[in-house]
Amino acid sequence: xxxxxxxxxxxxxxxxxxxxxxxxxxxxxxxxxxxxxxxxxxxxxxxxxxxxxxxxxxxxxxxxxxxxxxxxxxxxxxxxxxxxxxxxxxxxxxxxxxxxxxxxxxxxxxxxxxxxxxxxxxxxxxxxxxxxxxxxxxxxxxxxxxxxxxxxxxxxxxxxxxxxxxxxxxxxxxxxxxxxxxxxxxxxxxxxxxxxxxxxxxxxxxxxxxxxxxxxxxxxx
Amino acid sequence: xxxxxxxxxxxxxxxxxxxxxxxxxxxxxxxxxxxxxxxxxxxxxxxxxxxxxxxxxxxxxxxxxxxxxxxxxxxxxxxxxxxxxxxxxxxxxxxxxxxxxxxxxxxxxxxxxxxxxxxxx
Numbered sequence: 413x414x415x416x417x418x419x420x421x422x423x424x425x426x427x428x429x430x431x432x433x434x435x436x437x438x439x440x441x442x443x444x445x446x447x448x449x450x451x452x453x454x455x456x457x458x459x460x461x462x463x464x465x466x467x468x469x470x471x472x473x474x475x476x477x478x479x480x481x482x483x484x485x486x487x488x489x490x491x492x493x494x495x496x497x498x499x500x501x502x503x504x505x506x507x508x509x510x511x512x513x514x515x516x517x518x519x520x521x522x523x524x525x526x527x528x529x530x531x532x533x534x535x536x537x538x539x540x541x542x543x544x545x546x547x548x549x550x551x552x553x554x555x556x557x558x559x560x561x562x563x564x565x566x567x568x569x570x571x572x573x574x575x576x577x578x579x580x581x582x583x584x585x586x587x588x589x590x591x592x593x594x595x596x597x598x599x600x601x602x603x604x605x606x607x608x609x610x611x612x613x614x615x616x617x618x619x620x621x622x623x624x625x626x627x628x629x630x631x632x633x
Numbered sequence: 634x635x636x637x638x639x640x641x642x643x644x645x646x647x648x649x650x651x652x653x654x655x656x657x658x659x660x661x662x663x664x665x666x667x668x669x670x671x672x673x674x675x676x677x678x679x680x681x682x683x684x685x686x687x688x689x690x691x692x693x694x695x696x697x698x699x700x701x702x703x704x705x706x707x708x709x710x711x712x713x714x715x716x717x718x719x720x721x722x723x724x725x726x727x728x729x730x731x732x733x734x735x736x737x738x739x740x741x742x743x744x745x746x747x748x749x750x751x752x753x754x
Contacts, residue, residue: 420690428683432676436665439672466670467723476668 444633446477450626454493455485456597458590458623460607463632465615472610474576475565479586480604483597492558492593492624495550498543503534558593561624565609568617568632573609590623647699654703658684671723674711678730681707685738701742708735 446460461478468474483489510531517528563586565573575587584605589595597603620629658680666673681704688700708731715727 424686435676
């Protein structure tokens, strides 16, 4: 009786293991190995490891790309280095305060005859305000460039795949890191995570990935 | 005194088997099926069904019931994990499979209880 029990249990376990091995290799076949890298001018290396598909409730399939973002430099890095703001000279700070005070006095003494002359703007402040205007223009331009260079996945039909936030789940969402110009990485910091996209229609073919002027392609069979 | 000692030991062994079984099976799944996919769900279902069948075959009552409890617990995990997300076709299939196995197990394991105590007229 004991032997029969042992035999049945062994049989069940062997059959289950055989099915699991089958599933394991089936799963391996479902994945596409990419293992390609691109590096931005700020020294951020993006490595795409592998891609796999997951069916969803809607009319699309989700492509989940396992990837790693790494800062290859020994200093902290911005995903996009913002322009450096000009330093406000102390005299300009004082001038701002004086000017504010002058405005307040005018408002209080609007009906009175006594008026004090407005504070004179120092030369150095004229230069500072010019620099500040230039900085604001550069900042807005760099954000515009960053928006244009966001991480994009082009499907085999060359349409841009929309990011599928629902499929990221508890894993680290790399798209939100890559697509935020204020994201920073510490010296040599590496982050493993996933990028997820909605793929509608044809899923086999050559995919194109672009990010801030860099691009790479990979094949899904 | 001896009897209460052996009961306490049996309970402790049951709890240990219960926790270890759940953890070991989860580790096997995590190691071989790391991606949250339909294949992983199937692998979980197969492994947990294996556990439930083994629990029905085992003659030792303590081990049998403990493995059965561990199998049920893991089934509940799958059930509630599948509640959110997953494909529209896979979800009812998983629910149906889980419920079917639970009914079969209940009939095999506890079906005889109703026969032992027939209703008195």
